[in-house]
Amino acid sequence: MLVSATEMLKKAKAGHYAVGQFNINNLEWTKSILLTAKELRSPVILGVSEGAGKYMGGYDVVVGMVNGLLKDLDIDVPVALHLDHGSFEGCYKCIEAGFSSIMFDGSHYPIAENVEKTTELVKAAHSKGLSIEAEVGSIGGEEDGVIGMGECADPKECKSIADLGVDFLAAGIGNIHGKYPANWKGLSFETLAAVQELTGELPLVLHGGTGIPADQIKKAIDLGVSKINVNTECQLAFADATRKYIEAGKDLEGKGFDPRKLLAPGAEAIKATVKEKMELFGSVGKAE
Numbered sequence: 001m002l003v004s005a006t007e008m009l010k011k012a013k014a015g016h017y018a019v020g021q022f023n024i025n026n027l028e029w030t031k032s033i034l035l036t037a038k039e040l041r042s043p044v045i046l047g048v049s050e051g052a053g054k055y056m057g058g059y060d061v062v063v064g065m066v067n068g069l070l071k072d073l074d075i076d077v078p079v080a081l082h083l084d085h086g087s088f089e090g091c092y093k094c095i096e097a098g099f100s101s102i103m104f105d106g107s108h109y110p111i112a113e114n115v116e117k118t119t120e121l122v123k124a125a126h127s128k129g130l131s132i133e134a135e136v137g138s139i140g141g142e143e144d145g146v147i148g149m150g151e152c153a154d155p156k157e158c159k160s161i162a163d164l165g166v167d168f169l170a171a172g173i174g175n176i177h178g179k180y181p182a183n184w185k186g187l188s189f190e191t192l193a194a195v196q197e198l199t200g201e202l203p204l205v206l207h208g209g210t211g212i213p214a215d216q217i218k219k220a221i222d223l224g225v226s227k228i229n230v231n232t233e234c235q236l237a238f239a240d241a242t243r244k245y246i247e248a249g250k251d252l253e254g255k256g257f258d259p260r261k262l263l264a265p266g267a268e269a270i271k272a273t274v275k276e277k278m279e280l281f282g283s284v285g286k287a288e
């Protein structure tokens with residue numbers, strides 16, 4: 001059964017580790033992530049962007065697929081199904097469809113409007129037992145056509161959003177989505193520490209987990225980050241393994257064109273990436 005992300009992130013915060021959010025795109029992605037979480041006894045959050053939800057056919061498809069896998073694969077670790085960077089309307093659709101967690105990305109609204117909309121969604125989510133993430137200070141890079149600049153959040157604005165009752169908060173600290181450019185300055189630990197000081201026990205979320213050096217990830221966890229989002233890294237691993245399979249001509253040998261064979265190296269590569277991240281984040285063995 002799906003659970004909200006509230007409890008698993010409170011435990012992560014108290015235990016000084018982070019839970020990974022891995023974005024899903026299809027059946028192979030979802031299966032690989034869930035099986036790895038089960039094998040490593042780790043809690044996990046499945047992230048679904050609005051674009052990926054649309055790609056898979058809609059939120060009902062996503063909920064049906066995930067619930068089916070939880071049952072048939074006997075996934076007995078905590079799993080949350082979370083809308084990633086949701087719009088106001090998208091959040092309502094996912095609450096309705098049976099997600100167990102939502103993120104409202106109101107970072108592009110003026111702070112007063114972000115506060116107003118977040119307040120409404122906190123009530124809507126909590127009334128149905130879902131957890132809710134909010135965002136302050138846009139995350140750099142591109143996600144579903146929205147380009148952010150990688151700004152650092154204003155700690156006071158973070159405090160005003162935290163006070164609305166959100167369960168965890170994404171604050172921009174110089175992180176970006178996608179691959180990090182060569183001239184990237186690194187995470188702003190000064191901003192992270194200042195946000196943490198004002199938001200207290202609230203778990204913080206680090207978006208754009210792909211390509212941040214391990215020592216910076218560890219330091220961010222020490223400073224209060226309890227959820228780390230990984231998306232691009234699984235995509236790169238999947239593409240790389242699939243390319244190797246095809247370039248080696250394996251799809252031309254025997255029944256190598258069978259999609260179950262063609263997609264297998266990519267699915268295995270996602271498992272390896274997820275395993276590596278769960279080990280780095282310290283969530284292995286924390287399911288119990």
Ligand SMILES: [Zn+2]
Nearest residue numbers: 139207208229
């Ligand atoms: Zn993000």
